[in-house]
Amino acid sequence: MATRIIHLPKYSRLSCLVKPLTISARTFATATASTNPPQFTTLSVDDRTGIATLTLNRPPANALNALFMGEIQRSITDLEKENCRGLILTSSSQRIFSAGLDLKECYKADVASLEGLWCALQNLWRTLFSTPLITVALINGHAIAGGCMLAVSSEYRIMLPNFKIGVNETMVGLAVPSWLMDTYINIMPSRRIAEWDLTSSRIYSSESALKAGLVDELASSKEEALQKSAAFIDSFSKRTLMARAITKQQFRAEILRNFEQNRQHDLDIYLSTMQKPSMQEFLGEYLQSLDAKK
Numbered sequence: 001m002a003t004r005i006i007h008l009p010k011y012s013r014l015s016c017l018v019k020p021l022t023i024s025a026r027t028f029a030t031a032t033a034s035t036n037p038p039q040f041t042t043l044s045v046d047d048r049t050g051i052a053t054l055t056l057n058r059p060p061a062n063a064l065n066a067l068f069m070g071e072i073q074r075s076i077t078d079l080e081k082e083n084c085r086g087l088i089l090t091s092s093s094q095r096i097f098s099a100g101l102d103l104k105e106c107y108k109a110d111v112a113s114l115e116g117l118w119c120a121l122q123n124l125w126r127t128l129f130s131t132p133l134i135t136v137a138l139i140n141g142h143a144i145a146g147g148c149m150l151a152v153s154s155e156y157r158i159m160l161p162n163f164k165i166g167v168n169e170t171m172v173g174l175a176v177p178s179w180l181m182d183t184y185i186n187i188m189p190s191r192r193i194a195e196w197d198l199t200s201s202r203i204y205s206s207e208s209a210l211k212a213g214l215v216d217e218l219a220s221s222k223e224e225a226l227q228k229s230a231a232f233i234d235s236f237s238k239r240t241l242m243a244r245a246i247t248k249q250q251f252r253a254e255i256l257r258n259f260e261q262n263r264q265h266d267l268d269i270y271l272s273t274m275q276k277p278s279m280q281e282f283l284g285e286y287l288q289s290l291d292a293k294k
């Protein structure tokens with residue numbers, strides 16, 4: 001499992017662009033650092049198509065802690081260096097894509113841990129949002145808050161039916177960070193709907209998310225969703241890849257600039273909010289309510 005990404009052929013050497021994701025796909029796990037074996041992600045790369053599939057695997061909820069987010073971020077960076085063409089982000093769980101930030105690690109945590117968590121979230125968002133790779137979120141389960149962030153930072157979203165997706169921060173008394181707001185606005189057909197959604201903590205069903213434009217397609221199975229994801233990536237011909245990547249980055253540049261200017265302020269807000277006794281009390285109750293569902 002603990003194989004580094006080393007033998008991925010340069011995409012420029014691939015002779016054929018449109019091939020199904022099958023026979024020559026290799027599966028290996030992504031390293032968290034050059035010396036550490038991966039723990040929470042698995043990466044498979046199709047040598048013929050240059051399409052990578054990064055599978056989130058941190059049971060039970062793919063809750064995002066610093067180590068996990070670092071792994072995802074490094075996988076994307078590694079794939080960029082290898083000139084991989086496209087990335088499909090999905091989950092090993094059959095019901096949760098990602099439940100967002102690991103709230104258990106936000107509860108009664110010291111400042112250094114909270115800071116590590118938030119910086120890892122900022123870095124992951126920045127890397128995913130700005131990558132030149134063609135990105136598809138294959139949402140095969142609930143995608144809440146930080147889980148929805150992963151989806152909306154990608155370029156295209158394909159979701160399986162009967163799940164929930166959305167950003168619920170204001171419901172818990174927290175402001176949505178401006179970079180997440182901008183990311184959400186970037187993909188929604190209407191700014192007005194985006195504002196409504198984020199101010200009201202709207203959580204969509206898969207079906208209503210499709211109608212609203214929050215996701216681009218539904219698929220009835222993961223297999224079908226993988227085929228649709230590959231088709232989206234394949235819809236960009238090799239000839240256009242560089243121009244496409246530059247154009248994508250130009251579209252996203254202003255959001256990234258705003259983020260860099262406010263990065264410290266964004267961290268300060270998070271730290272001060274999370275350290276408030278009232279917030280910690282609420283968080284304790286919220287975690288209990290998740291447990292009480294059993």
Ligand SMILES: CCCCC/C=C\C/C=C\CCC/C=C/C(=O)SCCNC(=O)CCNC(=O)[C@H](O)C(C)(C)COP(=O)(O)OP(=O)(O)OC[C@H]1O[C@@H](n2cnc3c(N)ncnc32)[C@H](O)[C@@H]1OP(=O)(O)O
Pocket residue numbers: 060061063095096098099100101102103104106121142144145146147164168169172174175176177180270282283286290291293
């Ligand atoms: C409330 C304080 C929020 C603090 C946030 C701070 C700042 C926010 C500012 C900006 C926002 C942008 C950055 C993103 C922030 C976030 O992502 S905050 C996380 C918000 N996420 C949620 O509120 C999701 C909570 N979970 C659920 O609603 C459900 O679990 C579900 C995802 C819909 C799945 O439901 P179901 O299939 O019924 O599964 P369970 O509820 O039984 O959950 C399974 C196990 O997973 C554990 N779990 C679920 N979510 C989290 C989580 N976020 N962190 C850690 N653990 C989580 C749950 O406790 C179960 O565990 P056990 O099986 O009991 O061990």
